[in-house]
Amino acid sequence: MREVYIIGIGQTPVEEHWDRPLRELGAAATLAAIRDAQIEAPQALFVGNMLSGATCGQENLGTVIADFAGFNGIEAMKIETACASGGAAVRAAYLAVASGAHDVVVAVGVEKLTDLAIEDTTGALAGAADADYEAAHGITFTALNALMMRLYIERYGVRKDDFATFVINAHNHARGNPNAMFRKPVTLEDYARSPMVAEPICILDSSPVADGAAAVVLCSADRARSLCDRPIRILGSSLATDTIGLASRREILRCEAIRRSAQLAYKQAGVTPKDIDFVEVHDAFSIVAALSLEASGFVKDGQAIPFALEGNIDIPGSLPCSTRGGLKARGHPVGASGVYQVVEAVEQLRGQAGDTQVKDCRLALTQSVGGLASVAVTHILGN
Amino acid sequence: MREVYIIGIGQTPVEEHWDRPLRELGAAATLAAIRDAQIEAPQALFVGNMLSGATCGQENLGTVIADFAGFNGIEAMKIETACASGGAAVRAAYLAVASGAHDVVVAVGVEKLTDLAIEDTTGALAGAADADYEAAHGITFTALNALMMRLYIERYGVRKDDFATFVINAHNHARGNPNAMFRKPVTLEDYARSPMVAEPICILDSSPVADGAAAVVLCSADRARSLCDRPIRILGSSLATDTIGLASRREILRCEAIRRSAQLAYKQAGVTPKDIDFVEVHDAFSIVAALSLEASGFVKDGQAIPFALEGNIDIPGSLPCSTRGGLKARGHPVGASGVYQVVEAVEQLRGQAGDTQVKDCRLALTQSVGGLASVAVTHILGN
Numbered sequence: 001m002r003e004v005y006i007i008g009i010g011q012t013p014v015e016e017h018w019d020r021p022l023r024e025l026g027a028a029a030t031l032a033a034i035r036d037a038q039i040e041a042p043q044a045l046f047v048g049n050m051l052s053g054a055t056c057g058q059e060n061l062g063t064v065i066a067d068f069a070g071f072n073g074i075e076a077m078k079i080e081t082a083c084a085s086g087g088a089a090v091r092a093a094y095l096a097v098a099s100g101a102h103d104v105v106v107a108v109g110v111e112k113l114t115d116l117a118i119e120d121t122t123g124a125l126a127g128a129a130d131a132d133y134e135a136a137h138g139i140t141f142t143a144l145n146a147l148m149m150r151l152y153i154e155r156y157g158v159r160k161d162d163f164a165t166f167v168i169n170a171h172n173h174a175r176g177n178p179n180a181m182f183r184k185p186v187t188l189e190d191y192a193r194s195p196m197v198a199e200p201i202c203i204l205d206s207s208p209v210a211d212g213a214a215a216v217v218l219c220s221a222d223r224a225r226s227l228c229d230r231p232i233r234i235l236g237s238s239l240a241t242d243t244i245g246l247a248s249r250r251e252i253l254r255c256e257a258i259r260r261s262a263q264l265a266y267k268q269a270g271v272t273p274k275d276i277d278f279v280e281v282h283d284a285f286s287i288v289a290a291l292s293l294e295a296s297g298f299v300k301d302g303q304a305i306p307f308a309l310e311g312n313i314d315i316p317g318s319l320p321c322s323t324r325g326g327l328k329a330r331g332h333p334v335g336a337s338g339v340y341q342v343v344e345a346v347e348q349l350r351g352q353a354g355d356t357q358v359k360d361c362r363l364a365l366t367q368s369v370g371g372l373a374s375v376a377v378t379h380i381l382g383n
Numbered sequence: 384m385r386e387v388y389i390i391g392i393g394q395t396p397v398e399e400h401w402d403r404p405l406r407e408l409g410a411a412a413t414l415a416a417i418r419d420a421q422i423e424a425p426q427a428l429f430v431g432n433m434l435s436g437a438t439c440g441q442e443n444l445g446t447v448i449a450d451f452a453g454f455n456g457i458e459a460m461k462i463e464t465a466c467a468s469g470g471a472a473v474r475a476a477y478l479a480v481a482s483g484a485h486d487v488v489v490a491v492g493v494e495k496l497t498d499l500a501i502e503d504t505t506g507a508l509a510g511a512a513d514a515d516y517e518a519a520h521g522i523t524f525t526a527l528n529a530l531m532m533r534l535y536i537e538r539y540g541v542r543k544d545d546f547a548t549f550v551i552n553a554h555n556h557a558r559g560n561p562n563a564m565f566r567k568p569v570t571l572e573d574y575a576r577s578p579m580v581a582e583p584i585c586i587l588d589s590s591p592v593a594d595g596a597a598a599v600v601l602c603s604a605d606r607a608r609s610l611c612d613r614p615i616r617i618l619g620s621s622l623a624t625d626t627i628g629l630a631s632r633r634e635i636l637r638c639e640a641i642r643r644s645a646q647l648a649y650k651q652a653g654v655t656p657k658d659i660d661f662v663e664v665h666d667a668f669s670i671v672a673a674l675s676l677e678a679s680g681f682v683k684d685g686q687a688i689p690f691a692l693e694g695n696i697d698i699p700g701s702l703p704c705s706t707r708g709g710l711k712a713r714g715h716p717v718g719a720s721g722v723y724q725v726v727e728a729v730e731q732l733r734g735q736a737g738d739t740q741v742k743d744c745r746l747a748l749t750q751s752v753g754g755l756a757s758v759a760v761t762h763i764l765g766n
């Protein structure tokens with residue numbers, strides 16, 4: 001396989017963009033990444049998106065965004081793996097460059113969720129789980145995550161309020177990110193008062209439904225050297241799946257898709273979890289942040305909460321986590337989040353993260369998770 | 384890039400599968416292709432699908448089908464380019480093998496359209512066009528194609544009834560295909576009597592809304608030689624786009640996406656249109672069959688109808704077309720059709736096409752078109 005580098009990043013703020021259509025958000029992030037890379041145009045566009053059909057009546061999204069961004073004629077396709085669609089779009093773009101089919105491509109993640117009535121968005125998001133055997137019974141995606149959190153609390157004897165550590169950390173880091181949706185810190189008291197959504201998941205455990213787009217320019221080694229002073233190399237790239245339904249799993253808290261994709265990425269990059277300087281985890285709910293740290297091998301099973309409570313996931317800390325706010329505080333425009341993670345890791349590796357810069361960082365892990373951890377995409381990036 | 388071969392094919396009949404869920408159709412085609420290739424399991428699954436969210440409430444379709452087919456854990460993602468999703472899934476699978484990331488992968492196209500009320504299906508299919516600037520005004524996808532057909536008739540002075548040649552040909556060829564939806568021949572009289580849908584498009588100009596799934600196993604050269612006596616090589620693979628909206632085009636009848644993708648595929652394969660022995664075109668409407676033959680360089684612009692009327696697209700003929708019934712008579716389960724085309728081309732190249740076998744064929748072109756020819760995927764296959 002050819003080596004693949006990132007030479008450009010772009011993003012819109014994450015918020016309720018009622019005045020900006022889907023195509024405009026996607027094109028804005030794409031064009032920002034193109035400008036950042038100082039190139040004219042990409043040869044292909046891979047669009048990560050989950051719900052453009054349900055929220056905007058628009059499919060064929062690859063064509064729509066390529067056209068609106070002014071890159072008429074190029075290869076373009078939409079990639080969907082539920083909440084991990086952004087990570088999967090980066091993976092598809094990686095394969096296109098690694099294959100030699102293209103030298104310079106863009107992966108853009110875009111989602112527009114807030115135009116819809118919230119009950120319709122909730123219904124559409126349930127399509128990330130098993131539509132026939134889970135969602136059909138009326139259970140929401142949040143309620144399914146609540147089952148995992150409840151089991152975690154029972155299994156490991158932790159307290160519900162212990163999960164606040166992930167939330168406080170994410171909001172704290174978002175203060176340094178001008179593109180984050182929630183730049184206001186929260187306290188343990190705020191968390192304890194937060195209304196329940198699906199017990200034990202409260203509002204502050206949950207990432208917000210939001211709109212936004214983020215993009216990265218990927219290119220071959222030759223082009224990276226000629227175009228860019230400081231290209232970031234993709235050292236590992238992997239996608240793995242698990243059963244779609246929670247009930248089919250032998251061990252629900254093991255998150256085999258996350259485990260497998262992390263191990264594949266470590267192996268390809270020739271590194272271990274100890275070598276990673278910071279991580280962007282898929283903290284759509286605080287339980288997912290805990291499970292991701294464990295399944296990715298940063299801590300043993302059941303140890304994520306003590307690890308976080310000891311300050312390891314802060315900046316500075318042994319493994320800063322959600323360094324730009326994460327899904328929780330930057331916001332979670334579903335199919336875009338996986339690309340935001342890569343953009344944010346590049347900001348850190350370039351030393352462009354301002355008040356929340358991780359010092360002396362050289363290796364980042366980003367991980368985009370879909371469904372009930374039924375699919376996971378891991379990338380390892382380095383200077 | 385590494386060479387890529389096809390070593391297995393599988394398909395379900397195309398019909399109204401009211402008794403078979405989406406995942407079962409997808410898994411059935413996948414497992415049939417795996418059996419045909421005589422392998423145990425693929426390393427990755429690329430699922431072509433347009434409307435699983437709208438018709439079944441199910442996203443995350445890569446995971447769903449990988450899981451249901453028994454390939455727990457493998458890489459899996461959904462690929463969407465509207466009506467060309469099947470072709471794009473083959474393209475994505477091709478890039479995965481060409482890159483060296485995987486040696487053996489499956490591309491499966493699956494769609495289930497007939498469980499929905501027809502007005503809902505019609506609404507969802509309009510998402511292949513420009514949702515904000517075309518569909519929002521109430522125009523259907525068929526009506527947009529009718530505008531192209533009307534312009535063609537005016538521009539080239541052909542008669543509406545001349546388009547019957549594509550329809551009669553497709554139905555005639557479907558007689559030899561046990562998986563085709565309409566195996567009954569139609570006559571010029573049937574066509575002339577066919578009720579209008581959106582003038583000048585009548586019912587017999589239109590491919591049927593249908594359910595079905597088709598799959599191909601792709602692999603590297605080494606594995607192809609060790610696994611298969613008669614691998615089919617993918618000599619050319621390309622995807623190109625055009626503007627999403629018809630009104631943005633300088634010349635509506637030129638179909639630049641088809642033109643560009645065909646030229647890229649010819650160039651990669653090192654062949655010209657004259658070298659192609661038969662074609663599987665995207666005859667979703669008879670006008671698209673005509674425009675595809677022209678934009679792919681088989682005939683000059685405006686010459687597709689005389690070319691067809693002279694018998695060239697029959698078996699035998701100089702360029703047999705829609706040799707297993709095409710979208711028109713095999714049926715058009717939207718995101719699956721592009722994979723059916725590749726499956727059918729492999730049947731011909733292997734000499735397994737029974738009554739509608741094209742004699743001495745060595746080179747096939749398959750072409751999957753999405754939206755108003757706003758995206759096109761071309762593959763050139765050879766022995």
